[in-house]
Amino acid sequence: MSKIDIDHLQTWVGKSEHQDDLITSFPANALAATLDRDETYKAGDPLPPLWHWLHFLPIHKLKDSGYDGHAALGGFLPPVPLPRRMWAGSRLTFHAPMRIGAALSKRSTVQNVAHKSGRSGDLVFVTVIHEVFDAKTLCTQEEQDIVYRAWPDPNTPSPSPILAPARSDFSRKIEPDPVLLFRYSALTFNGHRIHYDQPFCTGTEGYEGLVVHGPLLATLMLDLLRREYPKAAVTDFEFRALSPVFDTQDFSVHGTFAQDGKVKLWITRDDGALAMQGTAKIKDVT
Helix, strand or coil: CCCCCHHHHHCCCCEEEEEEEEEECCHHHCCCCCCHCCCCCCCCCCCCCCCHCCCCCCCCCCECCCCCCEECCCCCCCCCCCEEEEEEEEEEEEECCECCCCEEEEEEEEEEEEEEEEEEEEEEEEEEEEEEEEEEEEEEEEEEEEEEECCCCCCCCCCCECCCHHHHEEEECCCCHHHHHHHHHHHHCCCCHHCCCHHHHHCCCCCCCCCCHHHHHHHHHHHHHHHHHHCCEEEEEEEEECCEEECCCCCCEEEECCCCCCEEEEEECCCCCEEEEEEEEEECCC
């Protein structure tokens, strides 16, 4: 494993990239079908919150893929010399609708790169700011946290997971399977092999099974909120991943009301562990 040269990695701070995309209806309709929703989308309809993650997708040639299916190190993100990469969480504000048929633009900027040492070894955190515009109107702003980790030490005991809350106001059980994970990988052009290559996932990476995508879990949390309160408009949403979820066991999505128009949302694994937690701020609930 290469030594972490944090000074070199921090030279990526301030690096930006721009992308343009025409928001077509197919990705939204395909995700609706994947989530077993009945609606269809047409030109002029607003995207549900987080569904813009199906757009502005980074594309790299197959020959430029790394061993794990990600793009090889370097480019827009810093070349962190750690093998495991995870979307650790995000903080989003939804300012204006992103509508199907619109030509939108996205500006991404590396905000911070930090090196820490934990029980599992070296950790590098990269924070990226994403802003989506419709012409000059800011539609959404997101702070995304990406964490890079070393291989786990087999001699170090795994930390005990945090237990999920025992009660919620509403919930939904999810039975993950490889088809769900494959569809979401395809819709987001995500080549990371931990989501679809079971021998790689268990043999090379040492996971229990296929890993359910962090953004898919976040999408399922807001999907639960939409199912319970379809008239609620989400203005802000933040989430943090705490424990991995695998296709080998069911999990459930939960929500409960807090104060000031906020809803607490979380993912509970079948063993009772808290896998992801988040908070949505809503308005116009009828």
